[in-house]
Amino acid sequence: MIEIIQTDITTLEIDAIVNAANTSLLGGGGVDGAVHRAAGPELLTFNKTLGGCEVGQVKLAPGFNLAADWIIHTVGPVWQGGTRGETELLRSCYINSLELAVSKSYREIAFPAISTGIYGFPIEPATNIALTAMKKYEHTFTRIIACCFSEADRGVYQALLD
Numbered sequence: 001m002i003e004i005i006q007t008d009i010t011t012l013e014i015d016a017i018v019n020a021a022n023t024s025l026l027g028g029g030g031v032d033g034a035v036h037r038a039a040g041p042e043l044l045t046f047n048k049t050l051g052g053c054e055v056g057q058v059k060l061a062p063g064f065n066l067a068a069d070w071i072i073h074t075v076g077p078v079w080q081g082g083t084r085g086e087t088e089l090l091r092s093c094y095i096n097s098l099e100l101a102v103s104k105s106y107r108e109i110a111f112p113a114i115s116t117g118i119y120g121f122p123i124e125p126a127t128n129i130a131l132t133a134m135k136k137y138e139h140t141f142t143r144i145i146a147c148c149f150s151e152a153d154r155g156v157y158q159a160l161l162d
């Protein structure tokens with residue numbers, strides 16, 4: 001069962017959280033800023049060895065001071081009106097994160113609403129992409145969590161899941 005929760009993703013005690021990063025992997029605002037603050041400065045030092053990350057791709061990092069064991073960094077597309085492959089790129093963020101977690105035998109994973117903050121992807125289509133991908137892997141994980149930050153986003157996720 002997909003769990004929809006509303007909390008700060010950095011507080012989750014879980015195998016892996018997904019971070020909505022940028023291509024540098026060197027930190028930023030939004031959930032990325034929160035992840036770097038909670039994980040501590042070792043995350044930045046580690047990320048400098050990763051050589052960045054392409055849009056739609058993933059890179060793995062330890063959780064350092066987080067309650068989560070691992071951080072799956074992914075880079076969502078910047079919304080440019082929907083004609084620049086944004087849908088397929090956002091789907092890739094979810095599928096590649098899930099496939100990486102499967103390959104590492106993680107049993108628990110939590111996602112933020114990738115690209116829907118600073119990168120401007122409209123919440124409803126983004127949520128459909130997220131939930132469709134997560135549904136495919138529902139039975140592969142013991143916990144698969146959509147972690148919303150706002151009450152409004154939680155409502156959209158719940159309505160579209162129902």
Ligand code: AR6
Nearest residue numbers: 008009020022028029030031032034115116117118119149
């Ligand atoms: N826990 C869970 N969700 C959060 C948290 C949190 N602590 N903080 C924010 N969100 P955004 P993007 C939600 O902007 O759109 C960064 O600067 C937020 O409310 O974090 O993919 C990166 O470095 C929204 O629903 O990510 C990139 O430059 C969702 O997380 C850029 O932002 C995603 O919003 C990426 O933009």
